[in-house]
Amino acid sequence: MTHVTRYAFLVSPSHNRVYAQAAPALAVAEVAVLAERAFEGRLRDVVTTTLGGLPYVSLTLDDAARPDANGTDLALLSTLSSAYALFVVVGDPSAPDDATLRPVTRAGVDLFDSDLLTVQKYAGKTNEDFTRLLVNVTVAATDRPRDLAGPWTTRPDGARRRLRVLDPMAGRGTTLNQALVRGWDAAGIDVDARDVEAYATFLRTWLKNHRLKHTAGLATLRRDGKSLGRRFEATVGATADDYRAGDTIAVELVNADTVHAADLFPAGHFDAIVTDAPYGVLHGNRASGTRGPGGRSTPHDELTRSPVPLLTKALPGWVRLLRRGGAVGISWNVRVAPRAALEDALRDAGLEVLGDVRDDAAPDPWHGFEHRVDQAIQRDLVVGRKPR
Numbered sequence: 001m002t003h004v005t006r007y008a009f010l011v012s013p014s015h016n017r018v019y020a021q022a023a024p025a026l027a028v029a030e031v032a033v034l035a036e037r038a039f040e041g042r043l044r045d046v047v048t049t050t051l052g053g054l055p056y057v058s059l060t061l062d063d064a065a066r067p068d069a070n071g072t073d074l075a076l077l078s079t080l081s082s083a084y085a086l087f088v089v090v091g092d093p094s095a096p097d098d099a100t101l102r103p104v105t106r107a108g109v110d111l112f113d114s115d116l117l118t119v120q121k122y123a124g125k126t127n128e129d130f131t132r133l134l135v136n137v138t139v140a141a142t143d144r145p146r147d148l149a150g151p152w153t154t155r156p157d158g159a160r161r162r163l164r165v166l167d168p169m170a171g172r173g174t175t176l177n178q179a180l181v182r183g184w185d186a187a188g189i190d191v192d193a194r195d196v197e198a199y200a201t202f203l204r205t206w207l208k209n210h211r212l213k214h215t216a217g218l219a220t221l222r223r224d225g226k227s228l229g230r231r232f233e234a235t236v237g238a239t240a241d242d243y244r245a246g247d248t249i250a251v252e253l254v255n256a257d258t259v260h261a262a263d264l265f266p267a268g269h270f271d272a273i274v275t276d277a278p279y280g281v282l283h284g285n286r287a288s289g290t291r292g293p294g295g296r297s298t299p300h301d302e303l304t305r306s307p308v309p310l311l312t313k314a315l316p317g318w319v320r321l322l323r324r325g326g327a328v329g330i331s332w333n334v335r336v337a338p339r340a341a342l343e344d345a346l347r348d349a350g351l352e353v354l355g356d357v358r359d360d361a362a363p364d365p366w367h368g369f370e371h372r373v374d375q376a377i378q379r380d381l382v383v384g385r386k387p388r
């Protein structure tokens with residue numbers, strides 16, 4: 001016998017501000033990726049709907065084959081970047097105006113206060129909700145998509161460890177904070193020393209203000225007697241007991257050029273690599289020296305402002321750092337580089353592109369993420385997986 005529950009969630013109002021009209025469509029694409037990767041076909045009928053004049057996404061979940069005894073399904077729904085309030089829909093789903101919504105308490109997948117994600121404000125920050133979406137769809141693309149539900153992944157030998165996420169162009173750490181809040185070990189690289197200093201100052205202050213037991217320090221990273229750059233490193237206990245037991249979350253940010261990523265961390269170390277590439281607007285592509293005066297754009301600049309030359313140089317190193325079955329997710333500005341160029345760069349580095357148009361699995365949620373950020377930026381994301 002099938003047991004199907006209909007859920008609806010209110011799309012987060014902050015999502016509406018970030019994405020303007022695209023918010024419900026992006027929410028649907030995020031759920032559809034989770035449905036494809038983490039629910040073995042049990043999550044269906046994902047649609048936008050208006051209830052009481054507000055945008056909701058509704059879906060059905062079949063839990064006959066896999067009753068949600070340990071709450072993993074609910075935790076997965078609770079991780080969605082777009083879900084504000086979650087409900088079970090009672091009554092006739094074909095008559096939405098008569099629907100009754102029964103509130104469902106979301107699973108507590110975030111270990112820390114949300115101000116970790118929202119306090120920092122600076123030019124060039126990647127929106128924290130979009131970063132969460134990018135992190136979610138990248139981890140969903142790995143060969144262990146249900147790892148999204150909590151802090152842990154299970155190693156092939158059966159032991160568990162925290163998930164490990166790298167942002168190889170991390171800026172002031174929006175991705176690192178999204179990983180930390182989930183209890184994942186987070187590492188970042190950025191070529192701008194001011195970003196590393198600013199993140200170190202922010203995180204230390206935040207940890208102190210929240211009275212969390214931690215260690216934190218800035219030091220010079222050396223290998224074979226050579227200086228590889230400044231490195232900020234912190235370890236955090238989610239609780240004082242965890243800290244005392246040595247069960248801590250690691251965060252680090254290294255000031256280096258990302259093309260040297262493979263020198264900085266052990267091979268096969270990360271489960272997911274997530275980055276928001278330079279847009280060619282505010283941040284330039286500094287390794288290839290293409291940052292124009294004031295970052296101003298002219299049509300003539302379009303090709304040189306593309307992140308593709310830098311990505312092509314950096315991706316082989318990033319892929320070395322990824323475990324087999326791990327995934328890379330990159331967002332970029334489609335106004336300075338076409339999707340095909342990003343997909344080619346991922347394939348050339350030995351990754352399988354998710355939603356690759358050359359494989360005809362339909363429907364394809366992976367092409368549903370393009371949206372307008374502002375006049376100069378039309379953003380999309382692409383995800384590739386390292387073969388097992």
Ligand SMILES: C[S@@+](CC[C@H](N)C(=O)[O-])C[C@H]1O[C@@H](n2cnc3c(N)ncnc32)[C@H](O)[C@@H]1O
Pocket residue numbers: 124125126127168169170171172173174175189190191192195256257258259276277278279283284285286287310
């Ligand atoms: C779009 S921003 C990322 C912003 C970040 N997600 C945040 O919210 O703070 C792109 C970043 O790439 C960095 N970057 C550009 N070229 C780089 C390189 N060759 N190596 C490392 N980082 C680089 C820039 O310094 C910038 O911080």
